[in-house]
Amino acid sequence: MSGDWARHLIIVPVLLPLVAGAAILLLKERHALAKRVAALGTATVLLGVSILLLVQVASAGFAGHRATTAYLVGDWPAPFGIVLVLDWLSALMLALTSTLGLTSLIYATARWDRAGPRFHSLFLFQLMGLNGAFLTGDLFNLFVFFEVLLAASFGLLLHGSGKARIKAALHYVAINVATSLLFLIGAALVYGVTGTLNMADLTDRIPAAGADDLAILQSGMAVLGIAFLVKAGMYPLGFWLSRTYSAAAPPVAALFAILSKVGVYALLRVYLLLFGGDDGGAANFGEEWLLFGGMATIVYGMIGVLAVRTLKRMAGYSLIISAGTLLAAVGAGQGDVLAGALFYLVSSTLGVSAFYLLIELIERREYDPLIAGEPVFDDEYAGAPDELETEVGVVIPATLAIIGGGFAFCALLIAGLPPLSGFISKFAMIDGLLNLGQTVPPTSWLLIALIIGSGLAILVATSRAGIDLIWGPSDMPTPALRVSEAVPVGLLLAVCLGLMVFAGPVMRYMERTGQSLADRKGYVEAVLRVSRTQARADRP
Amino acid sequence: MELVLALGIGILTSSGVWLILRPRTFQVILGLSLLSYAVNLFIYAIGRLKVDAPPIVGAVAGAASQYDDPLPQALVLTAIVISFAMTALLLVVLLASRGITGTDHVDGDDGE
């Protein structure tokens, strides 16, 4: 029986936050400490589990076994029931999510989790949505988890309330609701032609789609793609991104750093799986659009990064740049680029996340995030703002130095300059783009130029802002830095440092990930051939 | 039947799209409601139309062709719930925005 439990590990990233989030709902607002402990505990366990899963995948994969494992939710056979699929990519994304989750949560416990009610539950639900989206192998289930994570992101975005957040949320919600409708339309069209929703099964069936149905199929996929691209923030669909994220509370924004990657993930997953092969008329469909769209996105991000005045918006635009880079890299359609792009995804996400956390520390002197509110139900929210000050923050003498150092660290990371992992990933991408032997298409050159140029733009922008903020003369008091705020930033940056030091193995992982994405047959086999629990037969 | 439903979906979509492009928050919310009706019908229609073939099986299930495709129905049910949730959320955000900006223009300023 105990050996069996390892099999269920894959469901934990979805189930645990759900149960914990629900249980926390039962706690009244005044049990703030219990909530914190529960949430932090959950996030820690999640991190542990996701690392376990990562190790599981990697050890199986590197040992030459099949790394992709599927889990039949409800024990219904594969194309019919919902399947959770753990493979290189999803394990990676899970680990990334739980890392961001834990760090942001630690950060939030310093003060932000009290800026509004029910923060912990929302936060955990957000993690659940992300994990579910990364794990699922079913198109419609993906939609459901998209909605879970979106709904939670609405909640988290509004956490703390205030004019900017509400205004941003209005746009964000409206756009995303519209986008969800597109998702539905796309998924419905795909179903209408293929008759299935399971991604592996779709992969099997798409080549068999009649020429007559191809138009509908592609139309559906294109609409679906638009839905993903909106999430990813591709130009001209991503205007909302920077403003929305900058309005969110810092730990929330830090977690949101991965939100736009969900779109990229979905695109990677769905498109490479369904259209990655060479067979059938639908192969490699839409790649140029991704490539050009991605490049346009980078350009827009560069413009934005240079244009905006606040660090938060800058971080938002750097997210757009990173999304654009990823999209273009996916569109460039080569395995080697993909590995670099994945590395880049991890590193830029961590970097931007840390950046959001740091920005608040830097800009903290200027505002008070907590707006008083009145309770709706009597038992809710027993006067949190007053209690804040009772919690003593450990003031580190060299606060500013640490913040400054962290800032420089983040800026380098995002800009992709040495010595950090951002550099390695950009280098890997460029290396991959040039890996074509004699003929490097002009688009690749353009993309390389943009990758480098965008790094430079970020450097120009952050150096301006950073110098003004950190080096500039200021009579404002040095902000107090709590350990619980410094630790997560440090953790994130340490992870990036680790990525750099252990770039070799990490890169190997990424390469295998890229290969596994190209290996559609392996995925299909792993998913469709997974067997049900034996004792099933005794069911009536 | 198909044609009528297709036209109906089209009209709902048009109305919905027209509304979400309007500048008032309430228009947007109604537009999204209309659009979600349209999309629900659309998903449903993707399972093809069948009259008098509800997917309720007897003790022994008949051939699949005797029943309307149940899966799109299940999907629509999920979609209905989710779009209800989102409408509620959007509404509240709208109210909050209205309260805080003093206008119900989507961008927080007046003028058309």
Next chain:
Amino acid sequence: MIQAPDLPLWWSLIVGLLVLAGAGMTLVGSVGLLRLHTFFDRVHAPTLGSSLGAVLIVLASIVCFSVLRTRLSIHEVLIVLLITCTTPVAFMLLARSALYRARAERSAKTSETTDAEPSDLPPGSGDSDLAR
């Protein structure tokens, strides 16, 4: 789709007639919505559909299913019972609101309305900005 359940001829005639009568009653009620001139006249019209129209159609249903399943099928009665309970609630509330609004509007315009109203009802004044 023009189809019907397999009923014996006589029963099917009865059912058909009941259905037609009910639908006709309802149609008359709804036509009343068009033909009557004032709101307070119109408000009476739909009651046709929710009373006799409903009863007739439900009766048709009862007959039909009782014959089909060869046992008394009376659960449709519930529909009649419930509709008799619920629609009046709606109409009562609506009528009172309409009265208030009419008053409010009349006192705003100080012009005549078509309804003769008692004077001791809440007065209204210039609230033309009411949601219509």
Next chain:
Amino acid sequence: MLALALAITGAQVMLGLAMMCAAYRMTAGPRAQDRVLGLDTFFTNSMLLLITFGIQTGRTLYFESALTIALLGFVGTVALSKFLMRGEVIE
């Protein structure tokens, strides 16, 4: 058989026309109360239409939908009326 089928279809058409009348009130007004009245009528007529549909198919499956309209269809009207009267639904 055919007679019944025609009768039912005829009834459906009549109910459809009745719904049209209601829809006309909903669209044309002139006042809010007319629209609400139209809506209520629309619901009632829809319910009847569903019953005829049940008869037509010989299934009782559609009964619940009709019953639900009978039981809960008035909620919308109540809310609208109260809104007209009091300016808010729940106070």
Next chain:
Amino acid sequence: MLPLMGSLAVALLSTGARNAAGLIAGATALAGTVLIGCLYPVLAGGRVLESRIAWLPSLGVDLVLRLDGLSWLFASLVLAIGFLVVIYARYYMSSQDPVPRFFSFLLAFMGAMLGLVLSGNLVQLAFFWELTSLTSFLLIGYWHQNESARTSARMALIVTAAGGLCLLLGVVLIGKIVGSYDLKDVLASGDAIRQHPLYMPALILVLIGAFSKSAQFPFHFWLPHAMAAPTPVSAYLHSATMVKAGIFVMIRLWPVLAGTDAWYYIVTSTGVATLVVGAWAAIFQQDLKGLLAYSTISHLGIITLLLGISSPLAAVAAIFHTLNHAFFKASLFMAAGIIDHEAGTRDLRRLSGLYRFMPITGTLAMVAAAAMAGVPLLNGFLSKEMLLAEALEDYNDTWLDQALPYLVSLALVFSVLYSVRFIHQTFFGPRPELGHTPHEAPHWMRVPIEVLVLACLLIGIFPAITIGPILGLAAHAVLGDSTPAYSLAIWHGFSQPLFLSVVALVLGAVGYVLFAGRLNAISAPPLVGLLKGRRMFDAALYFLVAGARWLETRTGTNRLQPQLRVLVMVALLAGVLPFLHYGYSLGSRHGTVLDPGFGILWVIGGVLAIAGAWQAKYQRLAAVVLVSGVGMVSCITFVWLSAPDLALTQLLVETVTTVLLLLGLRWLPKRLPDVWPERHTPASVRVRRARDLLIAILAGGGMALVSFAVMTRPLPDTISRFFIEHSYADAGGRNVVNVILVDFRAFDTLGEITVLAIVAITVFSLLRRFRPAGESVRGPLQQRRQDAFDEAGEDREPGDTLSDYLLAPRVIIEWLFPVIIVFALYLLIRGHDLPGGGFAAGVTMSIALVLQYIAAGTRSAESRLRVRPMNWMAGGLLAAAGTGTAAMLFGYPFLTSWFRYLDLPIIGKVPIATALLFDLGVFLLVVGATAVILIAIAHQSIRTPLRQKVAPVEPAPEQI
């Protein structure tokens, strides 16, 4: 890697620990120097040391430390001068400065620089290259309270980092050409590189990198500004080491890149331009460090020029000059630092006659300056001779080659001129008018200068013994077997170079005598002064930012409408394109026969939808009514088309949505004033509307066409067949839709109810902070008026109108309460077999609750019904998730269902299914969530009266 660790150690020291910091830094540098010194014999034996750490093997990037002659030379330069600078800095930095930070940066830089020169891999080289940029940025900005330090640091960073990125790209290209980034392999394939079509881009990119780092024209402008750094930094970075990084790269790649026309033209012309411009500009500097900075630029130009010439001998000369320049320029900078320190100014116009106060420093500076000017017996002379020889050598018959001697000589004249000026104006002449008396610097501060000057002398006098072997080693590392024979002698006989040297010395001295006075009056160098690099840089940045802002407003938008419009249009395009490509076709499936009723229904539906869209702006209530009519139409459609579950759910949701919208409507402004008067809508608005209308019609048309196309095709073999076949047999439910929801795809449902829960929490949280708009705070007009009427009536009390209004309805609604609840339970229980289910039941239940709220009002309803919706929600989620988890306890996957028929006496067969438990969870959650949402909004009304107490006094009823 020693320095990097030292840097870390120093960084951890507190700000006060200045001696410790200095000590560690010094020790580190010294240890490094000794270490590298010890390695010399090994290298002299002709070996190349390599150590390799796998880093990114898959990309061909390993950390390779490669020590050959060239890198040894540069490494020892870095370490030795670093050591001296540390000593110097220990005394130079004032006691207020946070020295540990300084030393930490300095050591970090040292480490980066070492990594750069030692790297045996091109990518690693680029990597450390950027590191040097970064650390130098930190060092330049060390005095960050000073604005110019900040901007200069940033400028240096941007220029060099950008250059570094170009370099990176360049070396990646080279790597791609060669197929390896390993230096060994690269150096071995020079011909392949030069013949490759990518040679040009690679060359240009590498050179841009090198030029920007080495401050070559036109990238030179950052260097003089970098003088804002503390003087030790200038001495170290901007004379001896960092700027040499560019040179290093050119030398390193010289074997593979040089030798082509492109190389010759680009490098040589750049070198010459830099040489001349730098020297010219140096003459006119009034700032001591500025003069040195420009002279550095010009000397870097010399080295570049030599490299550009592409002859092996020139390369040797370049290496040699690099070394020499490091020695004399570092010492000069240090001397300048002492002068600055003591005299309190670096302005040449204010300095004079310092020799009498600081003879030792003066002497040292004089010797160093002489070396710079190329006076014989000093090291500068030697390399200058080589330069002149190479300039005179005829390599190819181009105008550049012809002009080279003249240009070089001219520059040398300038260099003599500014050297003389530097010495003379500083140390000679009348007593300076300074507030205090300067004196000699502390001994240990002078020691570094003394050592360096000594080196200049030694090299200058005994070149063959001192520097010869080292230079040979380095040259061999670059040139390999083609290392030319050269002699490092002071005396080569009377030759053209010597003649030119002498001429330059004389002309320079004469020039100084002639123009000295005039030079002091000029604040900016003529001709070159017009090319204000910095201002151009600033302007470029400014335009970049301004342009970006402009573009951002043009290409982006913060408004919702355009975003949605774009979204719709893009989606439309995406949906339509495949059809344009493959053509639009209908399928062969026979449609279902149209029912007249259905047709009428959709006529109504269409009219209602359009009317709703039309009315939504000014007649919100009407729009709500119309939209719920549309909802009803779609509900009937579902019934018609065999989807009773959908119909039921749609209907219920419809009802709740209507209530919800009305709850919301209370907080919206009653009616909008027309923004545009009737028929005076501006044309722009009309155009926009027409456009939106077009988009809307297109979108609708697209949806209609697509759905029609799909509907006319036969349905493929869908996975639904499985559901239908197994629904009753394996899952125990007849209603396939419901079985899908609670069993086959229960995971979806779990997610869906989570969404609902999240939204409920969000709504609840948001409304806690809700602030209604000003005009809706007072409560609706109707209520105020009716209350006023009640007040006025003799036999009435406030609230009577309301209670009379609700009298009968309230009782009936109370009657209905248990009925609806029983109905809800019924829907819940039967869901598995017939239309219904947890969701429908939950919504029904919450409608029952809401009805009570409507009829009784919030307070009164809550005094009797104590709903704890949050607990319902949590309970529901836990029940649903718990049901799924229970399966895991039995070894089945999550959410595996189980059911049995129990045979009970009397009652008969009773199905027991876990799916029902799951559905119960759904039910609980839906009740809770819907209630939270509706009640939270409803609660806003009873919160407002609290505010009224503080708000301005209500107008009296009569006034209304």
Next chain:
Amino acid sequence: MIRLIPHPFLGLALLALWLLLTQSVSPGQILLGAAASLIGMQAYAALDAGPSGRLRVRLIFKLAGLVAADIARSNLAVAAVILFRQPDRVAGFIRVPIALKNRQALAMLALIVTATPGTLWVDFDRRNGTLLLHVLDLVDEEVWVRLIKDRYEALLMEIFEA
């Protein structure tokens, strides 16, 4: 017992409702229905709507019959009004003094009046016991007042307050 079954009539009615809904009288359904009706009763009790009192069942049936007949008749009358325009038709409000005090009885009256086509319960002033009715075809005010008072109010009075 009283706490368990606070409203026996209601309970029975709910059970009947359940059985009607399930269209079955199997023992299992009766059990389930009983459970459901218990829940329903508890919910109703929570509303604290006042005691339902003793109802006279026989009279209720009588009332129902009466009302049914009236409704049928009025249906035809109203249909006639709609279909054939009667220029002399007068519609209007009338006022009926009502002596009933019991809320439930009043509600029942309201139901009856409104469910009958042609008459509409508009408002009831509780303090002075006046009912405002709208009548579609107001031939004689007194006839309507008598109808309400004698036919319904009296009966209701008996059912609820006797």
